[in-house]
Structure formats: structure tokens, C-alpha cells
């Protein structure tokens with residue numbers, strides 16, 4: 531069904547649509563309406579789902595791994611289910627439940643420690659400076675900050691981490707968009723993208739089996755669990771997860787931060803004058819414009835916010851709504867770049883909390899710092915078209931600026 535063929539939403543409490551244009555553009559007003567009237571909303575659209583909007587409900591679902599499984603974390607239904615298991619293909623650790631989740635996650639953590647992330651900072655900074663040099667080149671007064679900047683950074687950092695050539699990153703972006711962004715509307719293209727992606731990564735695995743390099747693919751090949759090496763399918767599942775989890779999310783966050791700065795000249799000037807605010811500003815952008823919503827599948831009948839969720843039903847982990855809950859954040863709809871208390875859940879909470887948060891924070895900080903260093907004055911181009919992606923990951927996909 532195309533976007534234009536779907537009926538408009540008249541009742542956000544009982545018929546919400548995560549791909550509705552105004553919701554993708556700015557979901558906060560709908561979250562506020564739902565939270566104040568019927569905090570756990572429901573829809574039959576897109577295969578059906580429940581949507582908690584209170585911080586406490588979202589966090590309680592995330593912690594309750596007994597009643598809520600991660601076997602399908604897609605906000606929108608997966609097409610081309612794994613026939614054998616009737617579930618999407620495994621992408622450990624994000625699709626793993628306890629007890630296996632513990633070792634699935636432990637395997638990748640060494641690559642995401644603060645120390646490990648330092649290694650990618652030099653690379654990221656050089657990349658941002660190179661991209662900015664192109665943007666502020668002689669005679670230019672317009673640029674698309676989403677396409678020319680935000681979208682260029684995470685795929686190349688991930689390519690470095692996985693150990694693949696930078697020229698393959700265009701392909702990574704296409705796969706990520708086909709799988710995450712356009713998958714529900716174009717299921718055939720999603721299946722083709724998945725197939726191509728798997729072929730690519732099984733090929734990479736074979737080449738690393740012949741010759742190890744200094745990358746996470748080689749590292750995983752050398753890991754053992756109970757005296758046995760990991761299955762090829764496990765390694766490829768994890769690598770494709772890193773690609774998908776690391777690209778769209780971070781590019782959306784960088785884009786949302788730049789959109790905020792383009793439309794809030796006071797914050798922009800303050801961040802330029804007080805660069806020490808960068809850390810708290812990044813946390814505030816993550817809170818206010820949280821890009822990621824996940825899902826869980828109820829493994830038994832369970833109560834949530836006065837509703838009975840039946841076994842097999844989908845529940846959204848609406849981290850963006852939790853982060854705007856007035857019970858937990860003062861003036862939740864204001865972006866305060868010096869907010870002191872900010873226990874946001876943009877990176878999730880509980881056992882699946884984002885493994886790449888150190889890397890993501892570093893990328894955001896470096897990207898914003900280098901942008902402002904090269905171009906402190908810019909605004910939204912009124913002649914251009916600002917577009918958004920939404921569903922699982924929300925953020926600007928086209929961000930036309932003038933300077």
C-alpha cells in the first residue's frame with residue numbers, strides 16, 4: 531500500500547500510523563496527546579501494535595524480558611520471514627533473548643569500549659573536515675546537510691570497523707534504506723537488498739577466513755564459545771546488525787541536531803561561543819529528537835497500562851515518547867542545550883541498551899564540532915524541501931541549508 535492510499539488518521543489513540551507524514555515530521559504532539567488521554571495506544575495498521583508513551587511503561591517493557599521477546603524487533607512487519615522459525619533472521623545480540631543474549635552481546639563489546647572508540651575518532655574527524663571543505667568550497671551558498679554530510683559519516687566509520695573498502699559505503703546506504711526505511715512500502719526491494727547484503731558479507735567472511743585483518747569480522751572468526759567457533763550465520767547476522775544499527779541511527783541524529791541548529795540561531799551562536807556545552811547539547815539532541823523506536827513481541831498474555839496484551843502481539847518501545855514525558859523531564863518539549871539532569875533513554879535501557887552508544891556519541895560530537903568550526907552561520911533554505919524518514923528510525927533525509 532502506498533503512503534497516499536492509506537486512510538488518514540483521525541484517532542491517534544486507537545488507529546495510529548507510524549508512517550503518517552506529520553508524525554514522521556514531528557511526533558511529539560501526537561505522543562503528548564496519547565500520553566494525556568490513553569497512554570498506551572493501539573493500532574491495527576501495519577500488522578497491529580501497541581504503543582506506550584509514558585517513560586515508566588516503555589522502561590518496564592524494556593526490562594521485562596520474561597514477557598517481551600526480542601525475536602522480532604521490527605516496528606513494521608518483516609516481509610520474507612525465515613520459513614523454518616517463522617521469525618525474522620537472527621541478528622545477534624539485538625534479536626537474542628536471555629540466556630543467549632549475554633554471550634551474544636559480550637562477544638562484540640570489546641569493539642565499543644571508550645578506548646576502542648578513540649581509535650575511530652581520528653578517522654571521523656579527518657572525514658568530517660574533508661566533507662566540510664567540500665561544503666564551504668568557494669562560491670557555494672547551499673548544501674544538503676543530510677545528504678552531503680550526516681549521511682556520509684556513519685557508513686564510512688562502520689566500513690572502517692567491519693573492515694571493508696570505503697567505496698562500498700554507497701551500497702551500504704542503499705541496503706540500509708531498503709531494509710529499514712522503505713522496507714514496509716517496498717517489500718520486494720527489501721528482500722533483494724537483504725539477499726545482496728548477505729551475499730556480500732558471506733563473501734567477506736570467506737576472504738577473512740583465508741587472511742585475517744585488524745577488524746571485527748576477523749575478531750569474531752577467532753572467538754570460541756564452549757570450545758567451538760561461532761557459526762558463519764551468527765557472524766554474518768552480527769555484522770549486518772552493526773551495519774544497519776550503526777548507519778541510519780547516527781545519521782538521523784546528526785541530521786536532527788543540524789536541523790535544530792539551523793532553526794535555532796540562539797543555540798547555534800551559544801554552542802559556537804561555548805564549545806564546552808557540546809556534551810550536554812548532544813545529550814539533549816538525543817533526548818529531544820530520539821531517532822530509534824524498537825519493538826517486542828509478547829511471549830505470554832500480560833497487562834500494560836490497563837490493557838491486556840495477548841501473546842504474539844507487538845509492543846513498540848517508543849523511546850522518543852518516553853524522552854518527552856513531563857513526569858521525568860522538566861519542560862520536556864523545550865530543547866535546553868545545557869540541561870543538567872538528562873537521564874534519557876534514546877539508547878534504550880535494560881539488557882539491549884545500545885552497544886554502540888560510545889561510538890555514536892563520538893560521531894555526533896565530532897560531526898557537530900567540525901560543522902560549526904567550518905560553518906558557524908547557516909539556516910534552513912526556504913526554497914528547498916525538508917524530508918523525513920520514520921518508523922523504526924526517524925530523522926531528516928533531505929536537509930537543505932543556505933549560508
Ligand code: HEM
Pocket residue numbers: 592600603623624625635688771772773775776777779780783820821822824825847849875876877878879881882883884885886887889890891
Ligand atoms: C545515535 C545513534 C544511535 C542510537 C540512538 C541507537 C539506539 C539504540 C537503541 C534504542 C537500542 C536498543 C534496542 C532494543 O532495546 O531492542 C540499540 C541497540 C544496539 N545498538 Fe544502537 N543506536 C545508535 C548507534 C549505534 C551504533 C553506531 C552502533 C554500532 C555500530 C550501534 C549498535 C547497537 C547494537 C549492537 C545494539 C544491540 C545491543 C543488544 O541487543 O544488546 N548503535 N541502539
